[in-house]
Amino acid sequence: MGASCDIDDYFSSLLSKTVPILFVLPRFRRHVEVLWRDAGLSIAPLRWYAHALLWPQEIEFGKELPGFSQGMIYPMNASSLIPPLALTVSEGMTVCDCASAPGGKTLVLWEQMKEKGFLLANDVSYDRLHRQKSLFRKVGISEVQFSCGPAGIIAKTFTNFFDAILVDAPCSSEKHVFSDQNKTKSWNAQKSTDLHKRQVSIIQSLLPVLFCRLKMSG
Structure with a gap:
């Protein structure tokens, strides 16, 4: 780690x-x-x-x-520290944080990279990404690059490029569902199945942008 x-x-x-x-x-x-x-x-x-x-x-x-x-x-x-630490990035690497907002995991990645290398922070939500960019400006980090859109948009710009990709894919959050009676009533297995399909789709869309050594965490 x-x-x-x-x-x-x-x-x-x-x-x-x-x-x-x-x-x-x-x-x-x-x-x-x-x-x-x-x-x-x-x-x-x-x-x-x-x-x-x-x-x-x-x-x-x-x-x-x-x-x-x-x-x-x-x-x-x-x-939340575990995914970026498990990716074991290092100084000078090219890294992508695919679902980066609100920004904590991206900060950990940048620290692990010793603030040197190429780090792309991408999020599908413009508002969340805007808040993350504001946070990074506040702490004086200007080297991190940002993009907004679904994971597939990264593949249109980068091919065989990144050493590592962090995928904090959307999940069904059963831990929170089963601790809230209202959420438990509205939960159904189909939601988890649909999210699984979305997770697989995100990972598949990102495979072409990885460099020759395969390393993904999420």
């Missing part, structure tokens, strides 16, 4: 509970630590990923933390 990720205990960490974490780009790490110490907040890195901090115990979950308004920290679930 890369030099900055310790695989030894991340599964037990995730299975115990949903861990709210804050992703911090390395360029902001020291500044964030100074801000938090000045505010009397504890600094506890996620055990299996050095660039993520646990939510400080001294402040209620959901309250704005020092560094958030400046774009220095990005709240996300710890489980």
Whole structure:
């Protein structure tokens, strides 16, 4: 999973509970630590990923933390770190994040690439992609490229090009369905079947844009 990720205990960490974490780009790490110490907040890195901090115990979950308004920290679930880390990208690679918005996974990919290489962030939603672009401008990342459209549009522009592609394909989210009685009543097997067909279609449309070594994660 890369030099900055310790695989030894991340599964037990995730299975115990949903861990709210804050992703911090390395360029902001020291500044964030100074801000938090000045505010009397504890600094506890996620055990299996050095660039993520646990939510400080001294402040209620959901309250704005020092560094958030400046774009220095990005709240996300710890489980969201796994797909971009599993892709094991590295410096100088050509990478595509196929369903990139709201942007957390793209940030992790860019960190793993040491902010060097070619990274394309694509999303089918213009509004979501616009918000992601605004986030990246706020944190001073201008090198990442953006495109808007279905996965198939990437194949029209790039052929045999990317070293790795992250596919966060749409899913039926049974975890949320079965925890909400209203959603449970409206769920049916056909929805999952239709989503499976859509997932397969997305993957098939992206195969031509991969470079000679096949590596997809999602």
